[in-house]
Amino acid sequence: MAIWTLHPLLRGKAEIRDCAGRLALTVKRKTVRLALSASTMLTACPVSQALAQDQNAGGIGTFSSSEMVGFALVIGAISATLLSALWLVRQRNSIEAESQEMRSALSDANQRISRYQALIADKNRRIVIWDNSTDRPEQLGQLPLETGAPTAETDFLAFGRWLKPASAADLDTAIERLRFNAQSFDLIVETYRDEVLEVQGRVSGGRAFARFVALNNLRAELAELKIEKARLSTAIQTFESLLESVEQPVxxxxxxxxLVWVNQAYSDAVEALTPDQVVHEGREILGTIAREKIRATVTPESPFHETVSTVVHGNRTFYSVVDTKTPTGSCGMAIDVTREEALREELARTLKSHAETLDHLATPVAIFDGERRLQFYNQAFQQLWGLDLGFLESRPDHGELLDRLRSAGKLPEQLSWKSWKENILAVYRSIDTETALWHLPNGQTLRVIASAHPQGGATWVFENLTEQVDLETRYNTLVKVQGETIDHLSEGVAVFGPDGRIRLSNPAFRALWGVTEAEAAPGTHIRAIEAACAPSYDKPDGWRAFGKMITSFEDERPSSQGTIELLSGLVLDYAVIPLPNAQTMLTFVNITDGVRAERALLEKNEALRKADELKNDFVQHVSYELRSPLTNIIGFTDLLKSEAMGPLNQRQAEYVDHISTSSAVLLTIVNDILDLATVDAGIMRLNYSEIDLTDLLDDVSMQMTDRLQEGGVTLDIIAPNQLGQIIADQQRLKQILIKILTNAVNFSPEGGTVVLKCWREGADFVFSVTDTGCGIPEDLLPSVFQRFSSSTKGGKKSGAGLGLSIVQSFVHLHKGTVAINSVPDQGTTVLCRIPTGTIVQSVAAE
Incomplete structure (x- = not known):
């Protein structure tokens, strides 16, 4: 029964009781009024009063006409009174009958109210009634205990204690609107015991009612379905919003x-204004063949997942398509993998290019995969070990490869082959690069570098150190010979390092100065040497001057020589000679008498000549032998930068860049030293040829592009359209131009301009290079063409100080002239004149 039908019954109970009370009071009032009316009439009648008086007198007489009239009136009044009494009796009986009927109706109403109260008090529902006259509501009925609803009235109204937060919040809001805004509601709420209740809110007769009903199985299931439907609707809306916001077509x-639904990304891909237009027009993002393939292969258990090519906005696009079958149709998503496909193709091309590069390297390289099988090898690897191509192409295991090399007698002999082999193969489980030296039976010495890959596998590099070991052996022998030679010289020789500590000294030096071998031991500071030599020579301008020259930090270290006389009477001819690596050699010759002085002088000259030859030989040998390792270092540095060797972290990448830059600088210095050594040895020969000066300038400008961009400098070339031709050594002339321009760029400020001006004066080719740098002080101008004369003031980079020296040597070889003009803080101009030569002529350095 609905709650709005109970309310009139509850209110009718009170109304019936009020009606019965009012009816009884009305009957009593009417009876009293009738009695009063009768007594009044009898008391007020004159006839009655007269008869009463006569009767009281006890006499009987005749009646007059007036008396008869009065008597008649009395009789009429009595009759009227009797009639009124009869009417009142009948009226009273009628009222009593009505009262009895109302009592019966009241009894029936009470019985119905009792039945309704019993019905309301059912344990499956509870009613809460709010009256405007009171804040405390009336509660009827109970809910089952399994719902978790409390029985106490105060606890029941604390909905947050037994209803889930969302349900309690919705119910509080609905009841507040019901009481204050008369808004009805129907809610389904959940308790903490996961029970479902139905709550109905209504307003009737100025009162607010809320009925809580514990649903039976069917209705509870229906309510749960409603809740689940609402939850699923919310989830569907959430997923649709998510799919609308993603960048992949769905x-x-x-x-x-x-098509029945598409997202905005799909609409954009097919160039439609809205998704509805796509569905209406049936625009497809995939081709017909792709759609037919999807329809033919997709099943509920096996979704379609492949990369499909299509055209989007006029461009070829690759999508990774996922399509799955549903009970009502299908749904799918397309992920743009165009960039990944391009990267995959680029990686394949890069790997192929790296493989071709490695194949042309002279250093043997072999790459093994995660299963330790040979994946790549270059020609140098095959030639080093002399293995059959068919065996290498079968991708042998690394252990199998080592066994075959051992059987062929190509690996070093080991006491325990098994342990050595396990140690070699342990690199696949290592995270660091392993390096070892293999001395092969054929006399070769290999440096084996094994680098494990992060994804598995390893790269093996076999560097042939045979020539390097031979060079080191010869170098050590040369050093020993040098030491023996110095030890047997009759002149005193001492070599000091840049820190002022003695490196070596010969017995003649110790004998001349009267110092012991312990006092002149290697590592002794020059101050201690000075103190030990003080008894023989105590002049303040002696050893202190030597110490100042030896420990000087000046870029230019000129040699010095002179004669000193010891306290013992010996006269020594000394020389301070700067050596490479900032070392300094002191030589002392005893010239006490003429013969010994002459012999000492000859020995000294011979020793100096041999030392110079030894220096040149040493420079040439070291320079030539350094070029090959430097080339390998540069090659392997470029290889480490490539993606084929695996990614590098930021610090490793910085280290590799430093190695590459330093190696290139060192290679340039070595080449310059070789050129200077060749010039000094007098074996430099110019290769004369006919040179087109315009092409030469174009070639030079192209080679200077990177240096100009790095220094932020602009190069302006001012030259006639046709400079003509000149006969000269093209390579050396190009070196002259590049070194002068490089020096100008180095000392030019960022944003500055270097001007190269060229012209012809007769058959001579004349050019000048002008920069806007800091200029050169006047006192340094005479030394700018000296070797190892380098000033870093105002320059972006510091060098070895060989550039202008090489320029002067090459210009002089061409029988030309070079001059430099500089103004501090304004710039420098270098002017060169190169006369034309003849092809048949060969010019050597003096």
Whole structure:
């Protein structure tokens, strides 16, 4: 029974009781009024009063006409009184009958109210009634205990204690609107025991009612379905919003394969204004063949997942398509993998290019995969070990490869082959690069570098150190010979390092100065040497001057020589000679008498000549032998930068860049030293040829592009359209131009301009290079062409100080002239004149 039908019954109970009370009071009032009316009439009648008086007198007489009239009136009044009494009796009986009927109706109403109260008090529902006259509501009925609803009235109204937060919040809001805004509601709420209740809110007769009903199985299941439907609707809306916001096209099709829904990304891909237009027009993002393939292969258990090519906005696009079958049709998503496909192709091309590069390297390289099988090898690897190509192409295991090399007698002999082999193969489980030296039976010495890959596998590099070991052996022998030679010289020789500590000294030096071998031991500071030599020579301008020259930090270290006389009477001819690596050699010759002085002088000259030859030989040998390792270092540095060797972290990348830059600088210095050594040895020969000066300038400007961009400098070339031709050594002339321009760029400020001006004066080719740098002080101008004369003031980079020296040597070889003009803080101009030569002529350095 609905709650709004109970309210009139509850209110009718009170109304019936009020009606019965009012009726009884009305009957009593009418009876009293009738009695009063009768007594009044009898008391007020004159006839009655007269008869009463006569009767009281006890006499009987005749009656006059007036008396008869009065008597008649009395009789009429009595009759009227009797009639009124009879009417009142009948009226009273009628009232009593009505009262009895109302009592019966009241009894029936009470019985109905009792039945309704019993019905309301059922344990499956509870009613809360709010009256405007009171804040405390009236509660009827109970809810089952398994719902978790409290029985106490105060606890029941604390909905947050037994209802879930969302349900309690919705119910509080609905009841507040019901009481104050008369808004009815129907809610389904959940308790903490996961029970479902139905709550109905209504307003009737100025009162607010809320009925809580514990649903039976069917209704509870229906309520749960409603809640689940609401939850699923919310989830569907959430997923649709998510799919609308993603950048990947998403679609849904019906059983016939027609589009029923697409997201905005799909609409943008097919160039439609809205998704509805796409569905209406049936625009497809995939081709017909792709759609037919999807329809033929997709099943509920096996979704379609492949990369499909299509055209989007006029460009070829690759999508990774995922399409799955549903009971009502299908749905799918397309992920743009165009960039990944391009990267995959680029990686394949890069790997192929790296493989071709490695194949042309002279250093043997072999790459093994995660299963330790040979994946790549270059020609140098095959030639080093002399292995059959068929065996290498079968991708042998690394252990199998080592066994075959051992059987062929190509690996070093080991006491325990098994342990050595396990140690070699342990690199696949290591995270660091392993390096070892293999001395092969054929006399070769290999440096084996094994680098494990992060994804598995390893790269093996076999560097042939045979020539390097031979060079080191010869170098050590040369050093020993040098030491023996110095030890047997009759002149005193001492070599000091840049820190002022003695490196070596010969017995003649110790004998001349009267110092012991312990006092002149290697590592002794020059101050201690000075103190030990003080008894023989105590002049303040002696050893202190030597110490100042030896420990000087000046870029230019000129040699010095002179004669000193010891306290013992010996006269020594000394020389301070700067050596490479900032070392300094002191020589002392005893010239006490003429013969010994002459012999000492000859020995000294011979020793100096041999030392110079030894220096040149040493420079040439070291320079030539350094070029090959430097080339390998540069090659392997470029290889480490490539993606084929695996990614490098930021610090490793910085280290590799430093190695590459330093190696290039060192290679340039070595080449310059070789050129200077060749010039000094007098074996430099110019290769004269006919040179087109315009092409030469174009070639030079192209080679200077990177240096100009790095220094932020602009190069302006001012030259006639036709400079003509000149006969000269093209390579050396190009070196002259590049070194002068490089020096100008180095000392030019960022944003500055270097001007190269060229012209012809007769058959001579004349050019000048002008920069806007800091200039050169006047006192340094005479030394700018000296070797190892380098000033870093105002320059972006510091060098070895060989550039202008090489320029002067090459210009002089061409029988030309070079001059430099500089103004501090304004710039420097270098002017060169190169006369034309003849092809048949060969010019050597003096």
């Amino acid at each position: 679609w849904q099709r019906d059983a016939q394969g027609q």
